[in-house]
Amino acid sequence: MQNIIDRFISYVTVDTESDPNSNTCPSTEKQWNLANQLVEELKQIGLDDVTIDENAYIMATLPSNVKHDVPTIGFIAHFDTSPDFSGANVKPQIVKNYDGGDIILNQEQNIVLSPSYFKDLLQYKGQTLITTDGTTLLGADDKAGITEIVSAMEYLIQHPEIKHGTIKIGFTPDEEIGRGAHLFDVEKFGADWAYTMDGSQIGELEYENFNAGYAKLTFSGKSVHPGYAKGKMINSILLANKFLSKLPKDEVPQKTTGYEGFFHVHHITGSIEESVVELIIRDHSMKKYLQRKKLIEKIAKKINKKYSKKFGGDILKYEIGNQYFNMREKIEPVMHIVDIAEQAMKDLGIKPLIKAIRGGTDGSQLSYKGLPCPNIFAGGHNFHGKYEYVPVESMQKATEVIVKIAELTATRYE
Numbered sequence: 450m451q452n453i454i455d456r457f458i459s460y461v462t463v464d465t466e467s468d469p470n471s472n473t474c475p476s477t478e479k480q481w482n483l484a485n486q487l488v489e490e491l492k493q494i495g496l497d498d499v500t501i502d503e504n505a506y507i508m509a510t511l512p513s514n515v516k517h518d519v520p521t522i523g524f525i526a527h528f529d530t531s532p533d534f535s536g537a538n539v540k541p542q543i544v545k546n547y548d549g550g551d552i553i554l555n556q557e558q559n560i561v562l563s564p565s566y567f568k569d570l571l572q573y574k575g576q577t578l579i580t581t582d583g584t585t586l587l588g589a590d591d592k593a594g595i596t597e598i599v600s601a602m603e604y605l606i607q608h609p610e611i612k613h614g615t616i617k618i619g620f621t622p623d624e625e626i627g628r629g630a631h632l633f634d635v636e637k638f639g640a641d642w643a644y645t646m647d648g649s650q651i652g653e654l655e656y657e658n659f660n661a662g663y664a665k666l667t668f669s670g671k672s673v674h675p676g677y678a679k680g681k682m683i684n685s686i687l688l689a690n691k692f693l694s695k696l697p698k699d700e701v702p703q704k705t706t707g708y709e710g711f712f713h714v715h716h717i718t719g720s721i722e723e724s725v726v727e728l729i730i731r732d733h734s735m736k737k738y739l740q741r742k743k744l745i746e747k748i749a750k751k752i753n754k755k756y757s758k759k760f761g762g763d764i765l766k767y768e769i770g771n772q773y774f775n776m777r778e779k780i781e782p783v784m785h786i787v788d789i790a791e792q793a794m795k796d797l798g799i800k801p802l803i804k805a806i807r808g809g810t811d812g813s814q815l816s817y818k819g820l821p822c823p824n825i826f827a828g829g830h831n832f833h834g835k836y837e838y839v840p841v842e843s844m845q846k847a848t849e850v851i852v853k854i855a856e857l858t859a860t861r862y863e
């Protein structure tokens with residue numbers, strides 16, 4: 450366990466915050482610091498073909514130690530942290546034998562991690578937790594994943610009696626800004642399938658996510674002095690409001706859960722002359738997702754039809770696009786890759802928590818690039834903020850899950 454703690458701390462104390470406003474890859478220079486450190490470490494523990502490309506994507510190989518043919522499997526994690534909260538000067542605190550009470554993160558600023566608010570804490574009574582000092586995020590998302598993959602590879606190298614096929618590992622920059630899979634060279638990686646170690650609590654196993662799209666609506670108007678506006682003014686703000694009132698009012702993030710999809714209006718700017726509404730569309734079902742996109746188009750067309758004469762053309766210009774798709778479609782034909790992960794957890798006494806992600810993962814993009822890629826827990830909680838924490842025991846278990854998956858895959862193809 451100490452090994453895992455030391456390794457994790459050596460990663461989270463390096464600032465790797467990514468930046469959505471940058472066009473380079475990696476989006477921030479500082480991500481190279483940890484990337485280069487990881488390359489050295491992977492070589493040092495004895496992995497083969499350790500490479501880092503010009504965009505800081507790291508790959509390495511653990512060669513097979515069996516004679517029979519085994520599919521090549523991969524494990525993937527990201528080393529950047531979320532721009533939502535500072536990742537500079539992370540000072541991890543270690544809480545041994547957690548007693549189930551409040552954890553004071555920062556005495557001076559009175560920042561407390563309390564189980565009365567974060568009830569998940571209670572399931573880790575007696576365990577060792579790593580928390581922040583209340584001024585930064587922790588970066589367990591996803592440095593816990595990296596810790597687990599490196600530790601599992603080291604373990605397999607030190608225990609050649611455990612049989613496994615060829616294993617590939619991949620570490621990416623910029624996942625938090627949605628670009629982790631963009632420049633991932635699936636062909637070079639050369640795995641038949643892979644797992645991202647990027648989920649939250651122990652047991653999580655995910656192979657379904659949203660189909661995701663967006664719409665940008667630009668309403669035009671006609672500004673006239675309000676005192677003389679009768680029959681002349683067109684107020685684009687009211688048009689935008691009219692549009693939004695036509696959307697199903699209960700299909701919003703705050704009123705949906707599980708497999709229920711939604712429309713989410715997240716940005717509006719407006720004046721009489723022009724109002725812009727941005728929204729996102731989410732649904733696990735492709736059929737319903739397409740229906741949602743159609744509905745937006747239908748309302749838009751209706752408004753255009755109504756105002757075309759008065760305005761002299763389309764009063765509403767709209768753009769509707771796709772962002773990512775549900776990986777389920779790509780995983781279902783190779784369902785054994787989920788079964789192996791589930792079996793690995795059961796063999797280790799971990800209760801698998803299989804649920805549909807209400808969001809996306811790098812794995813969904815990778816799955817559509819030809820690398821089927823379910824997501825497995827990395828162990829952390831409360832990502833992207835100062836209350837982030839990770840139980841060391843969960844990182845230990847995730848490490849064991851990786852080892853077990855390697856072993857089960859080798860025996861399955863004997």
Ligand SMILES: [Zn+2]
Pocket residue numbers: 527590591624647
């Ligand atoms: Zn992550």
